Structure formats: structure tokens, C-alpha cells
Amino acid sequence: MSGTVKEKRVKTVPIWMGILTFALAFGAGVASKFVIQPGWAKEYSVAWSDALGTRRIDLPYGDGEANKFDLYLPADSGKENYGLVVYLHAGGFTAGDKSGDVEMLSWLCKKGYVAAGVNYTLFAELEGGATNGASVLTQSEEIRNAIPKVIEAAQKEGYPIDSMAIAGGSAGHALAMIYAYRDAGQSPISVKMTFGAVGPSCFYREDWDNYGFDRETEESYQGAAGIFSAMLGELLSVEEIKDGSYLEKMKPISAAEWITPDAPPTVVAYGVHDRVQPFKASVRLKAALEKNGVDFQYFEMPHSGHGLQNDHALYKQWMETVDEYLDSYMPVK
Amino acid sequence: MTLTQKRLVILFIIALIAFVMGRLAVRAMMNLLIGGTLFGGNFL
Numbered sequence: 001m002s003g004t005v006k007e008k009r010v011k012t013v014p015i016w017m018g019i020l021t022f023a024l025a026f027g028a029g030v031a032s033k034f035v036i037q038p039g040w041a042k043e044y045s046v047a048w049s050d051a052l053g054t055r056r057i058d059l060p061y062g063d064g065e066a067n068k069f070d071l072y073l074p075a076d077s078g079k080e081n082y083g084l085v086v087y088l089h090a091g092g093f094t095a096g097d098k099s100g101d102v103e104m105l106s107w108l109c110k111k112g113y114v115a116a117g118v119n120y121t122l123f124a125e126l127e128g129g130a131t132n133g134a135s136v137l138t139q140s141e142e143i144r145n146a147i148p149k150v151i152e153a154a155q156k157e158g159y160p161i162d163s164m165a166i167a168g169g170s171a172g173h174a175l176a177m178i179y180a181y182r183d184a185g186q187s188p189i190s191v192k193m194t195f196g197a198v199g200p201s202c203f204y205r206e207d208w209d210n211y212g213f214d215r216e217t218e219e220s221y222q223g224a225a226g227i228f229s230a231m232l233g234e235l236l237s238v239e240e241i242k243d244g245s246y247l248e249k250m251k252p253i254s255a256a257e258w259i260t261p262d263a264p265p266t267v268v269a270y271g272v273h274d275r276v277q278p279f280k281a282s283v284r285l286k287a288a289l290e291k292n293g294v295d296f297q298y299f300e301m302p303h304s305g306h307g308l309q310n311d312h313a314l315y316k317q318w319m320e321t322v323d324e325y326l327d328s329y330m331p332v333k
Numbered sequence: 334m335t336l337t338q339k340r341l342v343i344l345f346i347i348a349l350i351a352f353v354m355g356r357l358a359v360r361a362m363m364n365l366l367i368g369g370t371l372f373g374g375n376f377l
Contacts, residue, residue, distance in 0.1 A: 014340055018347050025348035029355020038375075210368075273368035305368025310360065312375035 046106040061149035069118040072109035081162035083330040088172030112332035135233025136253040140178040173199025177255035192329040195267040200277040201256040207280035259288040266296040271304035
């Protein structure tokens with residue numbers, strides 16, 4: 001090897017060292033975003049252990065394959081009555097499972113509540129373009145049917161329920177709000193409060209700008225008719241979308257439309273830049289809660305989307321408020 | 334400052350920039366999928 005070539009190689013070593021350092025540090029930065037969580041978040045994300053209590057998994061509440069719930073029973077079984085907190089999983093009405101909320105349910109159980117994760121039949125497309133018949137409407141009806149069974153199962157286990165809260169994330173939040181505002185009157189136990197994040201609460205086309213449904217184009221009308229029909233489980237025509245008459249049909253799954261002065265206290269959080277569900281619909285939800293004088297807390301995350309991922313300080317405040325509302329409206333005796 | 338020390342300082346700066354860029358890349362990807370701003374809110 002000539003001296004010049006050797007010299008060149010020696011000179012390139014620092015450059016390669018720089019590239020390697022960049023690659024390793026970049027990878028560490030990516031990993032840190034997933035691995036490092038704020039210290040306070042651990043308080044609300046509890047790993048299940050038998051010291052917390054007892055779990056009953058996949059208890060049935062109906063004939064459907066998905067009609068199952070998990071019951072988290074606190075370790076202290078000697079109380080006269082217990083509060084029940086039902087938490088409904090996320091997944092865009094098409095995916096997800098109650099097992100994804102173990103940490104939240106464990107936190108609630110640790111606080112002394114009977115916690116329940118309830119599955120519901122997910123919307124699915126079958127071969128040939130048909131669907132399995134599931135919609136937000138049928139899912140909300142399943143949840144309504146599940147609650148008495150959950151209460152009954154807790155009672156059988158020796159945990160009599162005298163109050164309840166219903167909550168969820170995203171799709172689960174939408175279903176929780178529907179139960180809290182539409183079905184609470186039929187609940188066997190008084191619904192004391194509801195909480196959740198990023199759940200769609202109404203279907204005004206102009207609010208759904210994240211899907212372009214606010215535009216006055218044929219494509220926009222067709223898009224809205226397609227998605228809203230699938231969510232409702234009933235065919236809506238483009239004409240109904242255009243003249244606004246679809247809104248009355250959407251009412252059964254529009255939680256915000258069911259808010260009255262008797263609606264339970266509410267704690268909600270939404271991301272201003274949400275691309276999955278319309279942020280503008282949450283502004284309408286807030287207005288309905290205000291108009292009806294409901295005790296509510298509305299958290300607007302100015303830098304976040306559907307995951308509320310960029311506003312840790314506000315997220316912390318939201319969880320602290322949920323905690324406070326639970327303590328206030330459903331005190332553990 | 335010796336040449337080696339200078340090189341170490343440069344490597345440290347490169348590592349710091351790359352680490353920040355790694356975190357920003359994840360944030361940008363998340364924002365693309367579910368919405369959000371690249372800056373503001375919690376640091377990175």
C-alpha cells in the first residue's frame with residue numbers, strides 16, 4: 001500500500017466516526033421518545049398484580065363473540081358498597097380490545113373502585129363489500145345491555161355497586177358519552193360522572209374538515225354519506241347530507257345532542273390538531289355542556305393531535321382533574 | 334486544545350444534534366399520522 005492511500009484512509013477515519021456517532025445518537029433519540037415517559041404518568045398507569053385485588057376475565061354479557069367484559073375487584077372486599085368505573089377501549093370502532101386498558105383499569109382498581117373493561121362487536125367488512133352489521137349504534141346498544149350484567153357480576157362476587165362512572169378513549173370515549181348522556185336514565189345505577197379523551201361527539205359535516213367533508217363538492221358529500229352511514233349502520237343519501245336532514249338520523253349516536261341539565265359531570269380532553277376525529281365537534285360538545293350548566297372540565301391541547309402526545313403538562317392536569325372528579329363524585333368509602 | 338480534544342467536542346455536538354433530530358423525527362411522524370405541531374408543548 002502506498003503512503004498516499006494510507007494517509008487518505010487515516011484522514012477519513014474522523015469522518016466515519018462522525019457518521020457513526022450521528023447514526024447511534026439519532027437511534028437513541030428515536031428510542032428515547034418511546035421508552036422515556038414522564039415520571040408522573042406512572043401514577044396513572046399501574047401494572048396489574050394480585051396484590052391489587054382479583055380479576056375476572058371474559059365474563060359474558062350477551063350472545064355475541066365480543067360480548068365479554070373483564071372485572072377488576074379491589075383487594076378490600078369488606079365494604080358495604082363500591083363505585084363502578086367502566087372503561088371502554090379505543091380503536092376507531094373497528095379494532096382494539098379491553099386488554100389494552102389493563103393499566104388504566106388497574107389504576108382505578110388500586111383507587112378502590114370495581115373497574116370493568118367491556119368489549120363490543122367491532123365493525124368489519126366481509127368479502128364482497130358486505131359488513132358484519134356492527135355500527136356505532138349497535139355498539140352503543142351493546143354497552144347499554146352490558147352495564148346491568150357488569151353490576152350483577154360484581155354483586156355476585158360480593159361487591160355491591162351503588163354508583164358508577166363511564167369512561168373511555170377515542171371510540172370508547174364516544175360510546176361512553178353516548179351512555180352517559182343518552183342512556184344514563186335507563187342505567188340500573190346512577191351515573192355520577194363521565195370522562196375520556198378524543199371521542200367524536202357529533203356529526204356536523206362542516207366540523208369534519210379533517211376528512212374534507214366541510215367542502216361543498218360532490219366528493220365531499222359522498223365521503224360524508226359513506227362514513228356517517230357506516231357509523232350509523234343505516235344508508236344515508238347524498239341528498240340527506242346536502243340538505244342536513246341526516247343530522248336527525250345521526251342523533252342516536254351523537255352524544256352532544258343528548259346533553260341536558262341532568263347530564264353527569266364530565267371531564268374531557270381534545271387535541272386541537274386531531275386528524276382522526278374532528279376537533280371542531282369537541283367545541284360544540286363544550287358549548288352544549290356550558291349551555292346546560294353541566295359541571296365539566298374541558299382540556300384543549302394546543303400542540304397535540306389524536307394522541308394528546310405533545311402537551312404533557314396539560315395531560316397531567318387532565319389526569320389530575322379526572323382523579324379529583326372521581327374523588328369528589330364517587331368517593332371511595 | 335489538542336486535535337483529539339477538538340474532535341471529541343465535534344463528536345459530542347454531532348451526537349447532541351442527532352439525538353434531538355431523532356426525537357423530532359418521531360414527533361414529526363406521529364404528527365403526520367394523528368396530528369400535532371412540530372414545536373411547542375412538552376420539550377421535543
